[in-house]
Amino acid sequence: MTPETSLLHALLAHRLAFVTREKLLEAAFAWADDEAESLLEALALPQPQARAVEAVAAALLDKYGGDAARALAATPVDAGAQRALLGLRLSSPLLKTLESMKPRAGGADERYRFGAEIGRGGLGRVVEALDSTLERDVAIKLVLPELPAVLQERFAREARLTAKLDHPNVVPVHDFGEIPAAQGRQLFLCMKRVRGRSLAEVIAQLARGDVEAARKWSRARLLGVLQDICLGVAYAHSKGIIHRDLKPSNVMIGDFGETLILDWGLAREGGDPPEAEPGMRTRLRAPKVGSSTLTMEGDVLGTPAYMPPEQANGRLNTMDARSDVFSLGAILFELLTFRPPYQAATSDDVLVLAQAGRVPPPSSIGKDIPPELDRICARATAGRREERYPTALALHHDLQQFLEGVAERDRKRAEANGWVKEALSLGARVRDLRHRIVKAREALTVMMEDIPRSAPIEKRRLLWASEEELEALRRERARGFSRAETLFTGALAADPGRADATEGRVELYLDRFLDAEAGRNPSEMAVQLSLLQQIDPAGLHRARLDAPGTLSIDAFDYGCDCLRPLAPGALRVEFSAEATIAWRDGAPVPGAALINKDRPIPAVLASCGAARLGHDANCPKRPVPGVRVSMARYVERDRRLVTDTETLLGTTPIRDVSLPPGSYLCRLTPPSAGGLAPTFLPVRIDRGAAWRQDVALYRAADIPAGFVQIPGGPFLADGGDVALVPRMARDLFFAPFHVTCAEYLAFVNDLFRTDPEEARRRAPRGPDRKLWLEGPKGFRLPAPGEDKSLDWKPEWPVFSISWFDATAFVAWKSCLEGRLYSLHHEEEYDKAARGVDGRYYAFGNHGEQSWFHSSHSYADMKSPMPVGTFPTDVSPYGVRDATGAMGSWCLNAPEIGSRDMRIIRGVGWWSNDDGHAIAQRFGGQPDLLRMGYGLRICWRPWRWAQAGATQVAGPARTVKPSRAPAGRRKRDRE
Numbered sequence: 001m002t003p004e005t006s007l008l009h010a011l012l013a014h015r016l017a018f019v020t021r022e023k024l025l026e027a028a029f030a031w032a033d034d035e036a037e038s039l040l041e042a043l044a045l046p047q048p049q050a051r052a053v054e055a056v057a058a059a060l061l062d063k064y065g066g067d068a069a070r071a072l073a074a075t076p077v078d079a080g081a082q083r084a085l086l087g088l089r090l091s092s093p094l095l096k097t098l099e100s101m102k103p104r105a106g107g108a109d110e111r112y113r114f115g116a117e118i119g120r121g122g123l124g125r126v127v128e129a130l131d132s133t134l135e136r137d138v139a140i141k142l143v144l145p146e147l148p149a150v151l152q153e154r155f156a157r158e159a160r161l162t163a164k165l166d167h168p169n170v171v172p173v174h175d176f177g178e179i180p181a182a183q184g185r186q187l188f189l190c191m192k193r194v195r196g197r198s199l200a201e202v203i204a205q206l207a208r209g210d211v212e213a214a215r216k217w218s219r220a221r222l223l224g225v226l227q228d229i230c231l232g233v234a235y236a237h238s239k240g241i242i243h244r245d246l247k248p249s250n251v252m253i254g255d256f257g258e259t260l261i262l263d264w265g266l267a268r269e270g271g272d273p274p275e276a277e278p279g280m281r282t283r284l285r286a287p288k289v290g291s292s293t294l295t296m297e298g299d300v301l302g303t304p305a306y307m308p309p310e311q312a313n314g315r316l317n318t319m320d321a322r323s324d325v326f327s328l329g330a331i332l333f334e335l336l337t338f339r340p341p342y343q344a345a346t347s348d349d350v351l352v353l354a355q356a357g358r359v360p361p362p363s364s365i366g367k368d369i370p371p372e373l374d375r376i377c378a379r380a381t382a383g384r385r386e387e388r389y390p391t392a393l394a395l396h397h398d399l400q401q402f403l404e405g406v407a408e409r410d411r412k413r414a415e416a417n418g419w420v421k422e423a424l425s426l427g428a429r430v431r432d433l434r435h436r437i438v439k440a441r442e443a444l445t446v447m448m449e450d451i452p453r454s455a456p457i458e459k460r461r462l463l464w465a466s467e468e469e470l471e472a473l474r475r476e477r478a479r480g481f482s483r484a485e486t487l488f489t490g491a492l493a494a495d496p497g498r499a500d501a502t503e504g505r506v507e508l509y510l511d512r513f514l515d516a517e518a519g520r521n522p523s524e525m526a527v528q529l530s531l532l533q534q535i536d537p538a539g540l541h542r543a544r545l546d547a548p549g550t551l552s553i554d555a556f557d558y559g560c561d562c563l564r565p566l567a568p569g570a571l572r573v574e575f576s577a578e579a580t581i582a583w584r585d586g587a588p589v590p591g592a593a594l595i596n597k598d599r600p601i602p603a604v605l606a607s608c609g610a611a612r613l614g615h616d617a618n619c620p621k622r623p624v625p626g627v628r629v630s631m632a633r634y635v636e637r638d639r640r641l642v643t644d645t646e647t648l649l650g651t652t653p654i655r656d657v658s659l660p661p662g663s664y665l666c667r668l669t670p671p672s673a674g675g676l677a678p679t680f681l682p683v684r685i686d687r688g689a690a691w692r693q694d695v696a697l698y699r700a701a702d703i704p705a706g707f708v709q710i711p712g713g714p715f716l717a718d719g720g721d722v723a724l725v726p727r728m729a730r731d732l733f734f735a736p737f738h739v740t741c742a743e744y745l746a747f748v749n750d751l752f753r754t755d756p757e758e759a760r761r762r763a764p765r766g767p768d769r770k771l772w773l774e775g776p777k778g779f780r781l782p783a784p785g786e787d788k789s790l791d792w793k794p795e796w797p798v799f800s801i802s803w804f805d806a807t808a809f810v811a812w813k814s815c816l817e818g819r820l821y822s823l824h825h826e827e828e829y830d831k832a833a834r835g836v837d838g839r840y841y842a843f844g845n846h847g848e849q850s851w852f853h854s855s856h857s858y859a860d861m862k863s864p865m866p867v868g869t870f871p872t873d874v875s876p877y878g879v880r881d882a883t884g885a886m887g888s889w890c891l892n893a894p895e896i897g898s899r900d901m902r903i904i905r906g907v908g909w910w911s912n913d914d915g916h917a918i919a920q921r922f923g924g925q926p927d928l929l930r931m932g933y934g935l936r937i938c939w940r941p942w943r944w945a946q947a948g949a950t951q952v953a954g955p956a957r958t959v960k961p962s963r964a965p966a967g968r969r970k971r972d973r974e
Helices: 003-015 021-031 039-043 047-063 068-073 079-086 092-100 149-164 199-207 211-216 219-238 321-337 347-356 371-380 392-450 457-494 499-518 522-535 540-545 741-754 756-762 803-817 826-834 966-973
Strands: 112-120 124-131 136-143 173-181 184-192 196-198 251-254 259-261 282-284 296-298 549-558 572-584 587-589 601-607 621-623 628-637 640-643 647-651 654-659 662-669 679-685 690-696 708-710 713-717 725-729 732-734 773-775 778-780 821-823 887-889 902-905 921-924 937-939
Touching: 003 021, 003 039, 003 047, 003 068, 003 079, 003 092, 021 039, 021 079, 039 047, 047 068, 068 092, 079 092, 112 136, 124 184, 149 173, 149 184, 196 199, 199 211, 199 251, 199 321, 219 251, 219 259, 219 321, 219 392, 321 371, 321 392, 371 392, 392 457, 392 499, 457 499, 499 522, 499 540, 549 662, 549 679, 572 803, 647 654, 679 690, 679 708, 708 826, 713 826, 725 826, 732 826, 741 756, 741 778, 741 803, 756 803, 803 821, 803 937, 826 902
Parallel strands: 549 690
Antiparallel strands: 112 124, 124 136, 136 184, 173 184, 196 251, 251 259, 282 296, 549 621, 549 654, 572 587, 572 601, 628 640, 628 647, 628 662, 662 679, 708 732, 713 725, 732 937, 773 778, 821 937, 887 902, 902 921
């Protein structure tokens, strides 16, 4: 290859923009030392480019008959490159050829090397190009050749106007002129080549939920872009130029963050002559695929989705800087909502919306938009120009004020984040301490029972240490609450409305409310609920407090005759004097070692031959479907808990019925054909909890006459000033009233027939006298006037009897009727009297003295009253006088350290109510006599007594009836 051919290849590569001038000269400098080498190879072009150069060179050589020197001389050369090459140490023939070459003329068609189209507008298309003179990439806008002269003039005006705008946010104009074209000359505008994306593309990514775009383009950054646009527009306004087509697609975001306003084709300068307004003729520019924003031409110029009303209505001569401000506000709207202010099915519909000029608040469409931005957008897009920002700089100023406020809010938010994190940790600790305090309190209670006051100081120290530990936990919890509450309050002051701080604070006060609720402190509950309502207007706490629970009920019966009563006299029963048997989960546990929490009962021996005195685990159970279950909720009216309207839940089995938290009373009514008795079932629906219960139904013929069923299951016991304790009970039947004087008189007189001395020991008595009068055939009640202190009535509950007397009556009645009756355990009394919801009284939580019989029920009379005198004093199961009238001897001892004593529960007519009547608990020796102590009997339908000979230690005796009283025999026959 000759040196001329080699240089020809290199110059053609430069002419085709495959290499820069610098690279050409660098290769030529090395090649000058050895012209025999291939300069084209030294340029190291890619194969496609090298083949293109060789093809053009071959065509030139062919044109000049293979004469490389002539072909080289005829090739235009860049003047700067020519001067540089002439300065190299080249061979003389080659230098002469270079000197003879003519530099390129420098016209636009020669200077700019056009590339691919990168955009198209209403007046022209934009192509990328290389400015070969300055060796830089540029963008060239070429006027569309088919445009009429008036629009070509608009193109020229765009070039002149843009050239006047020397501002960082306006695309710089490098050149303007004409280039040869197929149909003559074509106008062009050379501008800076901006690599990046349009603002419209950024918004489209955000609207699609692009995670990377959302991370990169925060709201603050988008508002910063809008501020840059404001500055560029404000500069244009200072030069008397308005853009009239501002929109996201006319804003370019460079790869290095620069913001540039494009397409000034519709711009107007203040000195331009008025535009004609002949009517509403419009022509739509061809939109980009998928675009709903069209630039319209004719009397309506611009893009309807971003137009101020004066522009949309064709009043072009009224447009001024405030018209651009409207479009800036429209861009702000889209930056906040990711959609234009006006959207409709067709462009005509969009134009109608623009003509009306009513832009909705961005917050009505977008999320988490502050009111300040709503106000800024509303002012910028006001329908009347006079109500808009007067200048783009004024809009910029308000955006800056907002962003500076955001910066301060961000600082406060970061500070609040730390506070909330610490407060949430403290809140979790406070809740954990609540459970630890409960356990520590329970452990301390056990320890206090184990360590009496007389214990050695070494043991007392252990007790003191436990007390101090409990107090330390309480102090830590109080400090944690106070600190967490302070942190949450500070966080909400610094960052109002943050959900985590609000929810955490609500959790704190909700924990306080639950404390008060567990402690049965209504006044504190009211305080905490009021605070919750103040700090939680959205009602988060209500969702927690009102979280529904579910109820499921199954019914079954027994397929055996274990409850059939024995013949009168076939059953003998004895009660031991000392309580030695543990009572757990509603039943005795013979043989178990006693522990502190036990409330033991005495041994009860039943002699009945091979008879079975109740069901056991081997008895067959049968499901009872179709039991009708109705339900009523307990509501407080006039300070009493009464049932509301009863509704039908369905028939058994009942499955997962959703119910609001509360206390309810269910009525179970079996099909009449089965002979099963209906029963009441109180249930307690806790927040988010499930109450599931299997209810045993019993044949009406098997149930002692008048007794009411207390279905087994969970309940709350031992209320009062301490937290309620969950307990478990088994099925039980309760006599509806206390044993009356008439019933007890029948027992005493039956004894009198065979053992007058025993009858005298069992008759009611005071410390120094008999209360009933003895005659030759037995005892009788004093007639009016015979007892100066009391006017005795047979319907009164019996009183002034000992525990031994009460168990003797039970043994007598058991023998008489062939059923194993008993005194109730105090836990059984608890459930029978208050149901399952832990109420203070049988009728509710308020101790109105006129609703039950106590020493304060009558101001002018202190006397027993007939059973059932107070109809309001009835338990959910139908037990009457459940709160007052008479204290009842219980079967059990108070604790294992006092196994020789017995418990009395309830308020007697002789007693005062301390506010927690059912929870009142008294202990006494079993031979104690009190005017307010009587008895009530129960019947357990399950096997609980020990079978065997009736011989037990202590003063208890077997009492066998001599015969059934006439009245009783008559009732049994009926």
